[in-house]
Amino acid sequence: MNLMRLLRGDTDAPEWYDFPGGVHPPENKTQSLRGPIAEFPLQEEYVVPLNQHIGAVSVPVVEVGESVLTGQVIAEAAGFISAPAHAPTSGTVTAIEDRPVPHPSGLTTGCIIIRADGHDTWRPRTPWAHLQDHHHTDLLARIQNAGLTGLGGASFPTAVKLAADRNHVDTLIVNGTECEPYITADHALMRERPQQILRGIEVAHELYDFRRILIGVEDNKPDAVSALRRALTAIPAELEARIELRVFPTRYPSGGEKQLVYLLTGQEVPAGGLPTDLGMLCHNVGTLAALADAVFDDRPLISRITTLTGNQLPWQGNIEVRLGTDIRTILDWAGYQPDPNRAERIIMGGPMMGFALDQRQLPLVKATNCLLVPTEQELPTPPPAKPCIRCGQCEQVCPAGLLPQQLMWFAQSHEWDKAESHHLFDCIECGACAYVCPSHIPLVQYYRFAKGSIRREQAEHRQSERARLRFEARQARLEREAAEKEARRRQRAEAARARQAEQATTPTADSSPADPVAAAVARSKARKQASQSAAGRATATVSPGAPELxxxxxxxxxxxxxxxxxxxxxxxxxxxxxxxxxxxxxxxxxxxxxxxxxxxxxxxxxxxx
Amino acid sequence: MIILWSILALLFLAALFGALLGYASVRFKPEGDPIIDQIDDILPQTQCGQCGYPGCRPYAEAIANGDPINKCPPGGESTIQELADLLDVEPLPLDAEHGEEKPKQVAIIREDECIGCTKCIQACPVDAILGAAKQMHTVIASECTGCDLCVDPCPVDCIDMVPVETSIQTWHWQAPQPDYKLIATDAGRSGEAA
Amino acid sequence: MLTPSSPHAVGNQSVQQVMFSVWAATLPGFAALIWFFGWGYLINAVLAVATALVAEAIILRLRRRPVWFFLGDGSALLTAWLLALALPPLAPWWIPVIGTLAAIVFAKHLYGGLGNNPFNPAMVGYAVLLISFPVEMTTRWGIPAALATEAHSLLDSARVIFAGLRVDPALVDGMTMATPLDVYKNDIATLDAAELRAEPLFSAGWRVYGWEWVSGLYLLGGLYLLWRRIITWHIPVAVLGSLTLLALLFSWNPDLRVPVDLHLLGGATMLGAFFIATDPVSAATSNRGKLVFGAGIGILIYVIRTWGNYPDAVAFAVLLMNFAAPLIDHYTRPRVYGEGRS
Structure with missing residues (x-):
């Protein structure tokens, strides 16, 4: 592509830069875009997990039996990388307990359970009309308190991203790519509420005063692009002049943060680094719309747009749904009938990066951008894995330029240091390699296994290092104490010797040397006395070596x-x-x-x- | 004549290399014994003494002096493997005489039963137990190495060793199982490593 | 409880399809071989494939692997097939059998089976045969049909293959010869290029000479594989490019050395470049690595053909570069995203 441009003599900055690798899985987006975003009805019970974000688990600030109002903080952020959680509706806290949550492990975690009162009464809100009326500190606090996380799927706390150093950031990258098949939540948002996204951009711009703002959208969303273009005409010229809407060919995974940065700017995020290292911030369109809600309307993150799709669902489309809603209830609402002839497969997220949910009741969380219930014809169960034939297809499609099959060998043989030196941690787990693998090897699972094992090993090593230091410190302390004790003992012994010498010499000095018997008696008396007083000391609980009582x-x-x-x-x-x-x-x-x-x-x- | 020259040349070379080696041995003399540090680095630092030495470092020193590498139950197979790699010896199976490999544990004091005798505090090799005489004691779970040295001294048996459970935060993906092993003809070889 | 990891969508390629496509891509060339050189190739192929399947099944059984699961991947079949295409069509029957056994048992399974063999199994089989049975491997090539004095039936071929010299030496003589590369290389010592070109083997032109047609159809099959993205262009281009370059440099005088057209079309070059060297298991993996790997093969083919003892050299060139593949891979790792750019 770039070569073609060179041949044409086209030397202007290109509209987009070609990143290596990538695949073209069937898009399957039209079926969920037939209608507008539907409002999902209020439910009776909501389950709000305390770990809906990357980082520290938030801490409940309500008690069982307490009544809460819609949008009220029910759990606070714990530490810098964390986010608060809010009551999705008004009602009563009925329990704070461990419940199953959507997670590939199938484990449980702390949740706040709220029984709705049906009134959906909001806590008092203070909408802001103009950003300029408020101080940046207040603005940041408002964002922090709104519980925003990246809505693209990774759930990184937004406030943490927006706390990046103002002086080093000059570009905002708006991710409207939504490259994963099936998912259309961002697409529907861009189509129906483009002005909301632009208001979110305005908030970020207020904080950073960006030099340029690049909105990236794949070319399979022409209606979203035209809606955004229309909305762009209605915003202040000062802001509009800095915004560039870039449309590029559809290819998975162009929406990966690092891939999008390269696509739009031709720059690469350093390995192990963040876009802020290049002076860029990257936000998903959904996150920006939620940012606008939080800042202007004082509406924290209590709902999100989720795509319901897959041919097993009679109703496919996008819903705006409160967080904490039971996923089963949502699927039932969409008319889901489990196929009795095959194992159920419900995927949270898309077919490339999502994970399968199990049978239990699970709440919808901040990261749930899509619920996919495919039929066997749509997404056939992968056939059993065959040995790797080193065909190199994985390497051709890897957007990070890795050697996927080498990483798999290293993971298989637990050669963690080699895996790390082959840049395992630069893998974004996009799944392109496993998608094209003719042997159907679950490559991504190998990488996740290797990454998890390495992280655990590192943690264990840190812990054993700490144990070693503590052990050595204790050892040193014991030695010091022993040395001190020894020194005291020697001192005492010397004092005793000195006393004895004194006692021994005094009588001899006083009595006549001609009376050895008397001297001997005196010595034995003195000895007796000494041993008696020692016995007295021993029975007493006073520390030895103390002076006479x-x-x-x-x-x-x-x-x-x-x-x-x-x-x-x-x-x-x-x-x-x-x-x-x-x-x-x-x-x-x-x-x-x-x-x-x-x-x-x-x-x-x-x-x- | 040639023989003389060659002898001289050899002598010169021998002297030169001898001087070089001598210089290097003085100049680059290692501080301490790095191999002991490397071994100590691999050992799990539970300081449990199950190997028969009073702590991990003494065992590291013993290994450096030729002691077998299979006496560390908390480290288990992976530690033995690492030691074998480092020392370039054959990995041995864990010596059962010193104990079995168990999942990581942490000590918990049943606090209402604790009489505050401080015996466990004295036994803990990493100072992970807090308390004072006649006061209830407690274990700092994040510092506990699970060595269980505190269990025996307790006069009222109020210390439990509980396995550390996986939480959502510590969970990670396991390696995929090759599917073809599950096929009938492979049934006999399930124990074999992939 | 563990659910399978993402991705949940899988592409539509499979090992069987890859193997089948490669096999299918050789069919035009195979047809041309039979058309020009008689039924010997078919008999070879049947013998080799049958031997391969039986050997593979037995070994899988011995290794306690699921037999049908692995037999169905088509890799043994393809190995045997490629070997059969490379063997002289009228060699005794035990030639393809021994070659296939060497390929499947020694080169493939003793190294751990599919995906673990460091050397191209078909070429190991070929090399074993060429070293062990040099006479059979160099003299029993088919005479192009147009040059033969009489037409030969399937039965004649079978008689030559199964009965051989002891039964009917005249028939064997009438049906076999050396390859054109071999003939040219030997005869150019005594004749000049113009005289050689006047020989029936080289003078009959495109339609009868046969080798050119076969090579052309292999090229076509290779292009099909490229189009299907089963192979990438790197290895074939590097093999053909380096061979052409060397031939142009050193064989500019056809009176001295085999000219470039014979190098490209007169032997196993096309088969090697598109079907043998591209065997992914034993080749280099990165794109740059494949270029180095292919160029090495091209250079070795020319060097061995010109200055070596063997008339054709694809097998040795491929095997020698198989040795080098891990090293090439080590030095041609692709640049990882975000790693400092020079």
Whole structure:
């Protein structure tokens, strides 16, 4: 394409740049675009999971039994990368518990369950008419409190993206590509509410003052393009001058963030980096429309547009539905009849990147852009995998320029470091490789397995590193304590030796050297005294090496020993026969101790004075 | 004459390389023993002592001195494999004498039963138990290595080792199973690695 | 509980289809072979395919793999088929049988079966035969029908193949010869180009000489595979390009060396470039790698044909480059999106 342009001598900046790879799966978009977006009726119960976004799980701020109003915050963001959740309708919180949620693992997670009162009474709202009347800090806070996440499928908190450094961002990329087959939620939005998207752009522009704003749409959505063009004529000229609407050929996965950045600008997001590294922000059209709702109408993210499609559904189209609505109820509403002859397959998301849901009741979440219930003819079950014949088709279609089959070999043989050096983490899991694989190898699952294993290994390694540090710190502490103890012991021993020497020399100095017997008696007396006082110290719970006890200390000890004796006697009286003996010993020991202390106390006065 | 020259040349070369080697051995003398650090890095740092050494580093030193690499139950097969790769020896099966490979565990103190004896605190090799004498103790779960050294000293048996369960946050995809293994003629070889 | 990972949509290609398409693409060339050189090729093909299927089934059984699942992928069939196309049509019956056994048992399954063989199985079979039985492999090529003194039936071919020299040496002599490449290479030492071109084998022109037709139809089949996107252009273009370039450089004087048209059309070049070298299992994978791989094959074909002992060289060239494929892959990794651009 670019070569052709060169040959024509066309040197102007091209409308779009050709990214490598990609596939053309059947689009299957028309069946869900026949009618306008339908409003899904209110339900009796809503289940709001606490982890509808990438990042930390939000924290409930309501209690069971509390009544809530539509749009009220029921769970707050926990930390920077997180998002709050709101009551989808007014009602009562009936439970906060673990429930199954749409997730490939099939595991449960914390959810707030709300029983609707049917009135759908909104919390008080304060709409804004003009952005210019408000400070940026207030605007950002409003966005943060609205619980917005990327509605394209990845569910990254929008407020976090919009917190990027103002000085480094000059381009807004608006993703209206919706390249995945079947899904038409963004298409329907662009067709019916283009002005809402442009108002969302206005909000982002207010924050960043973009130099240029590029809207990218695939050429299979001509009605969306013309609706956007019409809407563009109605916005302020200052903003309109910076907006470019770019239409490019349909090819999966042109809507991948990195692919779209290249398509529109010819620049590549650095490996492991973000579009902000190139001074770009990338937002999905649905997210921008929700941003406009949140900022102008003070309407947090409590509903979204979801595509219902697949030939197993008699009604196919787009619905605007409150988050937390039961997916089964939605499918029943669309007339879904399970085919008794085959295993049920309900896919959340599209056929290329979505995941299959199980039989249970699951709530619709912020990421649910599509519910696809295909027949076996539409999306046949993949045949069993054959060995890789190294045909290289996967490599031809990989939009990231990876070697998919090499990555698969590495994943199979658990060679994680090789997988990483072959850029496993640059894989966007678009599934183009597995789509074309003639051996029908579940390549993407291998990559996910490898990525998950590597992440877990890294986490384990971090943890073991921390354990090592803690162990070493403890080891050092124990050594230090032992050394200190040893030093104290030596000090004590020296002091004792010194005392002994003193005691030994004093008598010899005083008494006549002609009286060795008297000296020996005195020495033995001194020894006895020393050992007696040591025994006294041992029975007392005072730390060894402390100086001789004062009178006050001794009497305090006496008091406490008497108290203990009292208690022990009381216990002895109440004790069961089998404990009687033990208690008796305790009591007699205590009595002995008291006796000793009394003696010591009696000895003390003369020295004390 | 030629012989003389060649002997001289060889002598010169020998002296030169000897000097080079001598210089290198002094100049690039390794600080500590890097192989012990590398082994220690692979060990799981549970400090559980199941290997018979008082901690992971002593075992690392023992391995460097020729001790078998299969005495670490918490690390299990993967650690043995890594050690075998590092030391270029045959991987051995885990020595059952030192215990079995178990899923990762964490200690939990049944707090109403705790009498505050501090025995577990003294036993914990990574200081992951908080508490004081006569006060209830608790385990810092994120720091617990699951070594279970605190279980035995507890006089009232109020410490449970519970396996760490997978949550949505820690879950990840498993490797696909090759479909053809499920076909009848393959039934006999299910134990064989792919 | 685990649900299968995305993508849930799969493309419409399968291993069987790939193998079948490659097989189908050889059919015009195969038909031309029979048309010009007699029924020997058909007998070869039947022998080779039957041997391959039986050997594959037995080995799968021994390896305790599901037999029908793997037999149905068509890879053994294609290996045997390509080998049969490359073998001299009137060689004794045990030539295709031994060659196929070597290809399936040694080159394929002893390395782990489909997808794991580092060398092209058909070419391993061919090389084993050429080294072990050089006489049978060089002298039992078919005489183009137009040059033969009398027409030969399927039965004659069968007699030559199954009974051979001991029974009917005259018939064998009457039906077999060396390949034109071989003839030209040997005779140019004593004759000049004009004299050689006057020989019946080279003078009869396009319609009878046969090899050109076969090569042309292989080219057509190769273009079909390109159109179906079963192969990419890189390997064939590199093989043919490098061979042509070398032939133009070193064979500019037809009095000394085999000229370029014979290089391209007179031997197994087209079969090799489109059907053998493009075997994905043993070739390089990245696009740049395929160019290097193909160019290497082209160069080796020319070098071995010109300065080596063997009249044709596709098998050895492919095998030698199979050795190099992992190395080529290592040095020709494509640039990953977002990695610094030079």
């Amino acid at each position: 004062t009178r006050e200390q001794l009497s305090a000890r006496l008091d406490s020993q008497r108290r203990r004796l009292e208690k022990a006697e009381a216990k002895l009286a109440a004790a069961a026969p089998e404990h009687q003996k033990a208690m008796e010993t305790t009591v007699s020991k205590l009595r002995e101790q008291i006796h000793k202390t009394e003696q010591q106390l009696a000895d003390r006065p003369e020295r004390e004075a």
